[in-house]
Every structure is written in C-alpha cells, then in structure tokens.
Amino acid sequence: MRTGGKILIDQLVGEGCRAIFTVPGESFIAALDALFDESAIRTVVCRHEGGAAMMAEATGKLTGEPGVAFVTRAPGATNAASGVYVAHHDATPMVLLVGLVERAHEGRGAFQEIDLQAMFGSVANWVGVARESERIPELVARAFQAARSGRRGPAVLGLPEDVLSATASVEGAAPLQVPAPTPSAAQMTKLKAKLSAAERPLVLLGGGGWSAEAARDIGKFAAAFDLPVAATFRRQDHLDNRHPCYVGHAGIDMDPKLAAAIRGADVLVVVGEGLGDIPTAGYTLVSAPKPAQFLVHAHPSAAEIGRVYRADLPIVTGGEAFAKALSRLKPPAKTRWSRLRRDLRASYERLLKPIPSAGRVRLEEVISTLSRQLPDDAIVTNGAGNYAGFLHRYYQYKGWPTQLAPTSGSMGYGLPAAIAAKLMYPGRPVIVLAGDGCLLMTGQELATAVQYGLPIVIIVANNAMYGTIRMHQEQRYPGRVVATTLVNPDFVAFARSFGAAAARVESTEAFEPALQRALAAKGPALIELRIDPEAISARRTLTQIRGKSP
Known part of the structure; x- marks a missing residue:
C-alpha cells in the first residue's frame, strides 16, 4: 500500500523525471512528503509558479523529454499558465501537475477550485484529472505520452488532495511508447528530384524536437548540396551559424535579402516549423493557402501540415529522422544555386558588422x-x-x-x-x-x-x-x-x-x-x-x- 503521493512520485521516476520545479501548496502535501525520500528527483523550490513553469519548459527544450512543474490549485495554476503557453507555442514537451480541492468539494465553488479543462484546454495537448489513486500511474503515463507525441507540447494533470493522501495498492505503469514517424523512400526520392531541378532552393529550420545529431546531419546535407539554410524565429542554434551554408535568421527584422530569397524560392523545404507569420513576414513571403514556391513541409504532426499552407510534398516526420534521411541523399552532379548561397551568406556576414x-x-x-x-x-x-x-x-x-x-x-x-x-x-x-x-x-x-x-x-x-x-x-x-x-x-x-x-x-x-x-x-x-x-x-x-x- 502506498499513498497517492508516493504512487505519483514513483511513476514520475519511471517516466525519467529528474527534477520538479515547484511552489509548494497544501493541496499536494502528500506528494511533497513522498519527495522527501526520493533521491532520483531533485526538488527545485521556486518563487512564482510562472517561473517554475518556464523552468520546466526550458528543461523540455533542452532534453526533448517533458519538464515537470508542480503547482497548487487556482492561484498556482493560473500563475503557471504563462509557462504552459510558452510550451504550447514553442512545441515543447512539458507536464504540469496541479493539486486540486478534495473530490467531495468538487463543483461547489470551493476555496481555490478551478476547472482545468476550461483553463488549459486550448493550450494543452491533453488535460486530465486523477480521481482515483489507483489510476495515477495510468494517467501520468498518458500525460507524458501526450506531451511527447506529434506536435509536442504541455499536458496538464490535476490531482485532488484526498487522492494524493489516500492509500492504494497498484503497480506502476510502463511509459507509453511514442511512434517516431520517418520519411518514406518515395518521399525522399521525390524531394531529391525537385532539388536537382531547382534553381533557387532554400531550407528553413525551426520547431522543437531537435538534437545535436540532427544539427550535424543538416550541416552535412547542406554542405553536400551547397544549399542555403536559414533558421526561423529563435531557432538559430539548429545549425552552427559559422557553417558556410547558414544564411541568417528568418525572424523579426529579417535581412531583406533573405526575405527576398524566401519569396523567390522555387523549392522551399521547411523542417519542423509550423510556418507562421514571423518567418513569412505576416504571410507575405509565402502566400496562403497555396504558396508560389514548391513547398516541402516536414513536421511531426499531420495536423500541422496543411493547417495554413497546402504543401506540395507533405512529410510527417520528426526533425531528427528527417535530418538523418537528408544526410544520406547524394547531391546532383551540377547545382544552379551556388551563387545564391554565396550571396546570402555574404549578406548574413555583413549584418554581423x-x-x-x-x-x-x-x-x-x-x-x-x-x-x-x-x-x-x-x-x-x-x-x-x-x-x-x-x-x-x-x-x-x-x-x-x-x-x-x-x-x-x-x-x-x-x-x-x-x-x-x-x-x-x-x-x-x-x-x-x-x-x-x-x-x-x-x-x-x-x-x-x-x-x-x-x-x-x-x-x-x-x-x-x-x-x-x-x-x-x-x-x-x-x-x-x-x-x-x-x-x-x-x-x-x-x-x-x-x-x-x-x-x-x-x-x-x-x-x-x-x-x-x-x-x-x-x-x-x-x-x-x-x-x-x-x-x-x-x-x-x-x-x-x-x-x-x-
């Protein structure tokens, strides 16, 4: 027999959680007590729930695995919303745990009661409440799966105070496997054919789910094809900026030459990015819904592809898998865009002065x-x-x-x-x-x-x-x-x-x-x-x- 708090912490250890960012609340005292004896998880005490949630989000960005924040009922949850929104917008895996009022008081407008679904439903990949101690392992596993899947993002799990203090006998749940979509051979063959026939191709890197290996693979691919590669807003570390194929930042106050290259590209390869208003300068560089460019859109979520732009070659794939597939492509014997790449690189270097x-x-x-x-x-x-x-x-x-x-x-x-x-x-x-x-x-x-x-x-x-x-x-x-x-x-x-x-x-x-x-x-x-x-x-x-x- 374990308390719900102990069941929760044990399941978090099984999910690979190594740090919890928190502002303590009386609604989850039983979980805090369970942390007292748990050496595998570092408890980081913060001064505001917004800060705690942003720390969890940053952890998710750095690791590719959900960062975890634990906050109390309505004041804590609403304060944490700022960090949850960052995770939603930035496609960062994160789990927010929220202590709730006792089940017997639910729906009565009890002290600090909050409807988590109404609060977070539009910005979270998944919102749930564990109303039985026995279901905590199942629902924690589901929260982590939702945070890791498709277009990654935040998941929110509510934990009533009495569920955490009650005891139950239940086994831990194995972490749920998240399928890793990869590009097909036919898609990569078509992509290579379009690039080989192109005159003004451009690659845009963005989104979450990146890695050092993906950055190396993209660098290898770009060098082999001598392709210009730009980073979208605040994703500038997706490729070493000293790489000769890196041509700048498609963000706010974009280099006019880069903007012109995006608008004038005949093949635009977008990797991991939802392609919103900032890299398209308010949807003016790439026309919505049908771009003038031949659009290759590689993204881990099928729901994201086609949401704004109709891709000519949609590829449901994670950034790492797509970068690996790109690195294996053999370049054409002759390219027609080397001068474009050199000119864009020179323009980027001038901007550094x-x-x-x-x-x-x-x-x-x-x-x-x-x-x-x-x-x-x-x-x-x-x-x-x-x-x-x-x-x-x-x-x-x-x-x-x-x-x-x-x-x-x-x-x-x-x-x-x-x-x-x-x-x-x-x-x-x-x-x-x-x-x-x-x-x-x-x-x-x-x-x-x-x-x-x-x-x-x-x-x-x-x-x-x-x-x-x-x-x-x-x-x-x-x-x-x-x-x-x-x-x-x-x-x-x-x-x-x-x-x-x-x-x-x-x-x-x-x-x-x-x-x-x-x-x-x-x-x-x-x-x-x-x-x-x-x-x-x-x-x-x-x-x-x-x-x-x-």
Missing part, C-alpha cells in the same frame, strides 16, 4: 563581445523585448543546444530558463540577456538561483521603458508617450540584496572586464547596462522612427 547605436554603452558591441568571448557550448537565454533584436542579429550560435528563447514572445523567460539550463549543464556558461521590463517579470527567481548556488550571468539592458511598445507607439503616434515609461530599482542593489554579485556598466569599454568577473563568480552575477533610450533597435533610433532624423 555592428551598426553604431546611440549612447556610451553600445549593445551591438556588447553582443559581439559575448559572441567572441563565450565558449562554443555557452547557453544564452532571453525573454522578449527590442533588446533581443541585437542578440538575434549579432550573436553567432555555435551548436545545439545553446539558445533558449520563447517563440511565443513571452517576457520574463530568460532568468527561469537560465536556472533550468544551469541545473542541467552545471559545467557550461549560462548567460541571460534581459531588458529592464523583461527581467522584473520574473526577477524574484534570482532568489532561486542564489538558493541553489547557480553561477549564471544576468545582463540587463536598462533603458527605463518598455522598448518594443515604445517603438510601435512612436511609429504610429509620434511623441504621444503613454504607459511605456518605467521607474526601475537600482539593479545592482537589487541583485546584491539577494546575495548575488553585481556591477553597473556605463561605457562599452567597461563591459568585457565586468563580464570576465561575472563569469568567474561562484554564484549568480548581474551586470546592469545603462542603455540610451535612443538606441531603441538594432537598425533605427527613436528619433529616426519619429521621422525626425537629421
């Missing part, structure tokens, strides 16, 4: 320094904001996994993601780049980093405003500034109050020494960059956006 921005601290030089100084295996995380445009443009990702960033555009992601990354890869440098508004969305998780002695480096670009919204505001309503100005804390004092090291940088020249000191710190270290508000984006100043450029 910093455009001087306003102010004494130039963010483009900061990012270029990071790209030069950090080792190839460093992991760089970020949330959302205009500051990230500098990172996407000037940083070169050298391998997978080295980029953790939300394609959902969720603020506050960088710090929780960095904590998860450092717990998983303690020997690798982990750097957070955040804006001032972005950092304070989850800034309390600095306490979590200090509690676990995690030497992460947090770089906060402080321009005292919500920069992205200010930019759009100035574009549409010049000079009419409202709701975008921020009064910030002293970030150095803020970090030190948690027990972290901290320094303020007020000139570009001071950044590199500050970075070296931060990397050498034994715990978390924060570097505050004082950024001129004029340096609103990697291309234009605030004055230029207002149309008053001298």
Whole structure:
C-alpha cells in the first residue's frame, strides 16, 4: 500500500523525471512528503509558479523529454499558465501537475477550485484529472505520452488532495511508447528530384524536437548540396551559424535579402516549423493557402501540415529522422544555386558588422563581445523585448543546444530558463540577456538561483521603458508617450540584496572586464547596462522612427 503521493512520485521516476520545479501548496502535501525520500528527483523550490513553469519548459527544450512543474490549485495554476503557453507555442514537451480541492468539494465553488479543462484546454495537448489513486500511474503515463507525441507540447494533470493522501495498492505503469514517424523512400526520392531541378532552393529550420545529431546531419546535407539554410524565429542554434551554408535568421527584422530569397524560392523545404507569420513576414513571403514556391513541409504532426499552407510534398516526420534521411541523399552532379548561397551568406556576414547605436554603452558591441568571448557550448537565454533584436542579429550560435528563447514572445523567460539550463549543464556558461521590463517579470527567481548556488550571468539592458511598445507607439503616434515609461530599482542593489554579485556598466569599454568577473563568480552575477533610450533597435533610433532624423 502506498499513498497517492508516493504512487505519483514513483511513476514520475519511471517516466525519467529528474527534477520538479515547484511552489509548494497544501493541496499536494502528500506528494511533497513522498519527495522527501526520493533521491532520483531533485526538488527545485521556486518563487512564482510562472517561473517554475518556464523552468520546466526550458528543461523540455533542452532534453526533448517533458519538464515537470508542480503547482497548487487556482492561484498556482493560473500563475503557471504563462509557462504552459510558452510550451504550447514553442512545441515543447512539458507536464504540469496541479493539486486540486478534495473530490467531495468538487463543483461547489470551493476555496481555490478551478476547472482545468476550461483553463488549459486550448493550450494543452491533453488535460486530465486523477480521481482515483489507483489510476495515477495510468494517467501520468498518458500525460507524458501526450506531451511527447506529434506536435509536442504541455499536458496538464490535476490531482485532488484526498487522492494524493489516500492509500492504494497498484503497480506502476510502463511509459507509453511514442511512434517516431520517418520519411518514406518515395518521399525522399521525390524531394531529391525537385532539388536537382531547382534553381533557387532554400531550407528553413525551426520547431522543437531537435538534437545535436540532427544539427550535424543538416550541416552535412547542406554542405553536400551547397544549399542555403536559414533558421526561423529563435531557432538559430539548429545549425552552427559559422557553417558556410547558414544564411541568417528568418525572424523579426529579417535581412531583406533573405526575405527576398524566401519569396523567390522555387523549392522551399521547411523542417519542423509550423510556418507562421514571423518567418513569412505576416504571410507575405509565402502566400496562403497555396504558396508560389514548391513547398516541402516536414513536421511531426499531420495536423500541422496543411493547417495554413497546402504543401506540395507533405512529410510527417520528426526533425531528427528527417535530418538523418537528408544526410544520406547524394547531391546532383551540377547545382544552379551556388551563387545564391554565396550571396546570402555574404549578406548574413555583413549584418554581423555592428551598426553604431546611440549612447556610451553600445549593445551591438556588447553582443559581439559575448559572441567572441563565450565558449562554443555557452547557453544564452532571453525573454522578449527590442533588446533581443541585437542578440538575434549579432550573436553567432555555435551548436545545439545553446539558445533558449520563447517563440511565443513571452517576457520574463530568460532568468527561469537560465536556472533550468544551469541545473542541467552545471559545467557550461549560462548567460541571460534581459531588458529592464523583461527581467522584473520574473526577477524574484534570482532568489532561486542564489538558493541553489547557480553561477549564471544576468545582463540587463536598462533603458527605463518598455522598448518594443515604445517603438510601435512612436511609429504610429509620434511623441504621444503613454504607459511605456518605467521607474526601475537600482539593479545592482537589487541583485546584491539577494546575495548575488553585481556591477553597473556605463561605457562599452567597461563591459568585457565586468563580464570576465561575472563569469568567474561562484554564484549568480548581474551586470546592469545603462542603455540610451535612443538606441531603441538594432537598425533605427527613436528619433529616426519619429521621422525626425537629421
């Protein structure tokens, strides 16, 4: 006989769970008690359920296996929704466990009661409630299967308090097998024939379910065919950016030459990406629903293929399996697109040369320094904001996994993601780049980093405003500034109050020494960059956006 809490934890161990990110709640005390004796799972105590969920999501990105967060009833579940949405949008495997009110109180509007299906039904791969202790193993296995299957994503399992405290005799359930779809020989033959006849082919890499092996296989295929390969929004680590076939980032503020190449491609091979509005510039580079390009769409979910675009060659396959199949293709004797590849690569390399921005601290030089100084295996995380445009443009990702960033555009992601990354890869440098508004969305998780002695480096670009919204505001309503100005804390004092090291940088020249000191710190270290508000984006100043450029 075991308590439901013990049954739950034992099943999580069987599923391969090695860490649970949590803010404790009385609704799952029995499960917390079971964790007391379980050495296979590390319990990471967080300061906000949104941070815990983002840590679980980042774990899923890094491992390809579901990260796990455990939160309490309605306040905990609703707080965690921000991380669940990231997992949904980014196709990341994740399991959210939610303690619920006792079964006898269900449906009566009891204290902190919540309907999980109504709350998460539109953003989760699966939502369930374990109403009998005996069914916990079955439903945990089902949650993990749902998180791993097809278009990966979050699964949510509710656990009533009395189900966790009750005892039962039940065997654990074996993890459910998830079929791994692979491309057929006929599909690969057709793809090779279309490429051999092409003049302007282009490959777009994106989506989840990637691996270092897949990145190597894609690199081998691209080199053999001399094909231009671009990464979609915040998936830049899918191919070493130094690879001669890597031609840039099909994200926000895309290189116009890359955008033209996507629009003008005669064969467009999309790998793992749902192909939404960002890599298509608002569905203008690839016409919906019938593209002008011959569209090869390789994706693990049949439901995703054809949802927006009618593919000429739809292939239901995982990214790893497709990359392996591509690496085995023999290139044609003659290609007609080598000049296109060279021109796109040269354009990408020109973009790496910093455009001087306003102010004494130039963010483009900061990012270029990071790209030069950090080792190839460093992991760089970020949330959302205009500051990230500098990172996407000037940083070169050298391998997978080295980029953790939300394609959902969720603020506050960088710090929780960095904590998860450092717990998983303690020997690798982990750097957070955040804006001032972005950092304070989850800034309390600095306490979590200090509690676990995690030497992460947090770089906060402080321009005292919500920069992205200010930019759009100035574009549409010049000079009419409202709701975008921020009064910030002293970030150095803020970090030190948690027990972290901290320094303020007020000139570009001071950044590199500050970075070296931060990397050498034994715990978390924060570097505050004082950024001129004029340096609103990697291309234009605030004055230029207002149309008053001298």
